[in-house]
Amino acid sequence: MAYRNKTYIAFDGDNDMRYYTLMKAWKQSDNTNFQFYDAHDLNTARDSSQTESIKKQLAIRMANSKIFVLLLGEKTKYLTRFVKWEVEHAIRLDLPIIVVNLNGEKGVDSKRMPMWLTGHLCVSCSFNSKILQYSLEKWAIWHDKYKRISEKKDKHFFWTSDVYSKLGL
Numbered sequence: 598m599a600y601r602n603k604t605y606i607a608f609d610g611d612n613d614m615r616y617y618t619l620m621k622a623w624k625q626s627d628n629t630n631f632q633f634y635d636a637h638d639l640n641t642a643r644d645s646s647q648t649e650s651i652k653k654q655l656a657i658r659m660a661n662s663k664i665f666v667l668l669l670g671e672k673t674k675y676l677t678r679f680v681k682w683e684v685e686h687a688i689r690l691d692l693p694i695i696v697v698n699l700n701g702e703k704g705v706d707s708k709r710m711p712m713w714l715t716g717h718l719c720v721s722c723s724f725n726s727k728i729l730q731y732s733l734e735k736w737a738i739w740h741d742k743y744k745r746i747s748e749k750k751d752k753h754f755f756w757t758s759d760v761y762s763k764l765g766l
Contacts, residue, residue: 602661602663603658603661603662603663604662604663604664604665604666604733605659605664605665605666605683605687605692606620606665606666606667606668607665607666607667607668607679607680607684607687608667608668608670608680609668609672609673609676609680612672613668613670613673613699616668616670616699616724617668620726620729623726648678652679652686655679655682655683655686656686659683659686659687659692660690662690662692663692663737664693664694664733664737665683665684665687665692665693665694665695666695666697666729666733667684667695667696667697667719668697668699668724669696669698669699669706669710669721670699670700670709671699671700671709673711674709674710674711674712680711681711681713684713684714685713691744693720693736693737693739693740694714694717694718694719694720694740695719695720695729695732695733695736696710696714696719696720696721696722696753697721697722697723697724697729697732698721698722698724699724700724701723703721703722703723703728703755703756703758704721705721705753705754705755706721710753714753716752717752718740718743718752718754719753719754720732720736720739720740720753720754720755720756721753721754721755722755722756723761723766727764727766728756728760728764728766731756731760731764732756739754
């Protein structure tokens with residue numbers, strides 16, 4: 598089995614690439630210690646005959662990941678060809694899922710949250726390097742704890758205002 602030490606990031610490559618690019622800049626400028634894969638760094642052929650080969654490559658990248666980040670933009674919930682598949686595959690692999698609200702929302706953004714995440718454990722946070730780093734460091738621990746004890750239907754969590762305050766946000 599592969600050593601899982603990467604952060605897998607899924608997003609709307611057509612509309613939200615600038616947020617991913619900004620994350621790469623955070624990593625370089627503040628020495629953020631997470632490693633991540635750009636799922637859109639593949640040959641993104643629009644030809645449907647390429648769909649299965651792209652998914653196979655994505656699955657290999659995800660197999661090396663310890664956590665899954667979904668950048669949640671305005672149109673993300675409508676992306677069923679790859680993003681939905683990536684989320685569902687992350688769920689099958691039992692990867693902790695962090696939903697990053699690109700609109701700055703600190704809680705669960707029910708208007709943008711994809712229906713295909715309903716009933717699945719995840720944490721939401723705003724798009725900010727400090728809270729994202731905090732989420733990457735802490736959510737896997739909470740994920741393991743909550744998956745054992747949580748029987749509630751709504752398994753969408755978010756960090757309290759105290760956490761944001763401690764981080765200076």
